[in-house]
Amino acid sequence: MALGRPREFDTDTALDLALHVFWRKGYEGASMADLTEAMGITKPSLYAAFGNKEDLFRKALDRYVDGPGGYFRTGLKKPTAREAVEHILYESVEAVTDPKNPGCLAVQGALCCGDAAETIKQELTARRSKSEEDLRLRFTRAIAEGDLPADADAGDLARYVSAILQGMAVQAAGGAPREQLRKLADMAMRSWPPV
Amino acid sequence: MALGRPREFDTDTALDLALHVFWRKGYEGASMADLTEAMGITKPSLYAAFGNKEDLFRKALDRYVDGPGGYFRTGLKKPTAREAVEHILYESVEAVTDPKNPGCLAVQGALCCGDAAETIKQELTARRSKSEEDLRLRFTRAIAEGDLPADADAGDLARYVSAILQGMAVQAAGGAPREQLRKLADMAMRSWPPV
DNA sequence: GGACTTATCTACTGAACGGTAGAAAACTTT
DNA sequence: AAAGTTTTCTACCGTTCAGTAGATAAGTCC
CATH class of the missing domain: 1.10.357.10 (Tetracycline Repressor, domain 2)
Structure with missing residues (x-):
C-alpha cells in the first residue's frame, strides 16, 4: 500500500462527477465551488489530487473521450x-x-x-x-x-x-x-x- | 434637444462595440471591464445608458439580429x-x-x-x-x-x-x-x- | 442668472473567483 | 512507539466580479 494517509475518495469517480459538472456548465461556468460540492471533497483535496482547474478539466476531457x-x-x-x-x-x-x-x-x-x-x-x-x-x-x-x-x-x-x-x-x-x-x-x- | 447634460458617446456605436465583445468572448467571458474598455466609456455611463449586463447583452443581441x-x-x-x-x-x-x-x-x-x-x-x-x-x-x-x-x-x-x-x-x-x-x-x- | 435635469467621474461595495497556508489526522515503516 | 509521509480540514489569500454612491460638470428651461 502507498505511504501516508490514504485518500478517502476514489479519484476516478470524483473525476466522473467533475466531468458532468464541466459538461453541463462549461469550463468557465463551472466554479471550483460547484466542482468540489459535486465531487464531495474539499478544495485542498481537489488541488492535491488533480492540480488546478485547467488540469482537472483536461483530465475530465480525457475521461470523456474514453467514456461517453x-x-x-x-x-x-x-x-x-x-x-x-x-x-x-x-x-x-x-x-x-x-x-x-x-x-x-x-x-x-x-x-x-x-x-x-x-x-x-x-x-x-x-x-x-x-x-x-x-x-x-x-x-x-x-x-x-x-x-x-x-x-x-x-x-x-x-x-x-x-x-x-x-x-x-x-x-x-x-x-x-x-x-x-x-x-x-x-x-x-x-x-x-x-x- | 433633450434635457440635462448631453451624452458624450453615441449609444448605437457603443452598442456595436459591446456586441463585438460579446460575440468574441460570449456572455460570461465578457467582463464589464472588457466591455467598458472596448466601448470607451466608464461603468456608470454604461449602467445609466443600458441597464445591467444582461440588458446590455439583450440589446446587443437585437442589434446582431438586425445587423450581421x-x-x-x-x-x-x-x-x-x-x-x-x-x-x-x-x-x-x-x-x-x-x-x-x-x-x-x-x-x-x-x-x-x-x-x-x-x-x-x-x-x-x-x-x-x-x-x-x-x-x-x-x-x-x-x-x-x-x-x-x-x-x-x-x-x-x-x-x-x-x-x-x-x-x-x-x-x-x-x-x-x-x-x-x-x-x-x-x-x-x-x-x-x-x- | 438660477433652478432643474441628466451625464460623467473617482472611489467604493459585498460577493464570488481560483488558489493556498498550516495544523491535525491517518496511514506505513522501522 | 516514534519517525516519516500524505491527506484532510478550516480559514484565509489577493484578485476580479457585477454593480453603485456621491460629488461634479454640462447642458436646457424659466
Whole structure:
C-alpha cells in the first residue's frame, strides 16, 4: 500500500462527477465551488489530487473521450465508411441527448470564452479538428477500398459529418429531444454519401 | 434637444462595440471591464445608458439580429425554398468567418454556462428555436406552392438546415477558413432537398 | 442668472473567483 | 512507539466580479 494517509475518495469517480459538472456548465461556468460540492471533497483535496482547474478539466476531457465519447473511436473501426458514419451519428444522438448533461463537452466546454480560458478553448478546437481528421483518414481509406465513390472528397465528407455532429450538439444543448435528432441522423444517412 | 447634460458617446456605436465583445468572448467571458474598455466609456455611463449586463447583452443581441444576422430574414423572403436556403447558407458562411469575430453570437453567446447566465442561455435557445420555426413555416409554404416535394417534411428540413448552420458556426468558432465552409454549403445545396 | 435635469467621474461595495497556508489526522515503516 | 509521509480540514489569500454612491460638470428651461 502507498505511504501516508490514504485518500478517502476514489479519484476516478470524483473525476466522473467533475466531468458532468464541466459538461453541463462549461469550463468557465463551472466554479471550483460547484466542482468540489459535486465531487464531495474539499478544495485542498481537489488541488492535491488533480492540480488546478485547467488540469482537472483536461483530465475530465480525457475521461470523456474514453467514456461517453467512446462511440467515435468505435465507429471508425467499422468495416465500411457508411457503417462508421451510421454508428457515429446514431450513437452521438444518444450521447448528446443524455438528460443528465445534454450536448457535447468538446463543443460547449469552451466554444468561446474570456481571456483566462483561452488555452482550454484551443485545446477543444484542436480535439474537434483531430476528430475531423480521423474521419478524413477513414474516408480516404474507404475510397481506396471502394466503399466510397472514387471521385469523393474525403476532406469534404469529413467536414460534412463533423458539421452534422456539431449541429446536433448545439440542438441538444438547447434541449432538442432524442426523436428529432434521430430524424436528423436519418436524413444525413439517406443522402450518404452526399454528391 | 433633450434635457440635462448631453451624452458624450453615441449609444448605437457603443452598442456595436459591446456586441463585438460579446460575440468574441460570449456572455460570461465578457467582463464589464472588457466591455467598458472596448466601448470607451466608464461603468456608470454604461449602467445609466443600458441597464445591467444582461440588458446590455439583450440589446446587443437585437442589434446582431438586425445587423450581421440580417441575412436570415432576407433569405426567408426569397421566392423559392431553394433560393432561401442558398442565400442563408452562403451569407452565413460570410458572417461566421468574419475574422474580427468568428462564429455566431446566437450559438456561442451562452451555449452552456454557470447559474448566473441561465436566463441568457434560455434566451439564445429560444431565438435559435424561433429561427428553426421560421424555416419550417417557409418550407411549409414552399410545399404548398410546389417548390418542395409534396411529401417533404418541413420540420425535418428546417432542423437539417439549422443543424448545418450551427455546425458551420462551431467550425468557424474553431477558425475554419471561409473556403472550407463554402464547400460545406456546396455539399448541402447539392443534395437539396434531402430525401 | 438660477433652478432643474441628466451625464460623467473617482472611489467604493459585498460577493464570488481560483488558489493556498498550516495544523491535525491517518496511514506505513522501522 | 516514534519517525516519516500524505491527506484532510478550516480559514484565509489577493484578485476580479457585477454593480453603485456621491460629488461634479454640462447642458436646457424659466
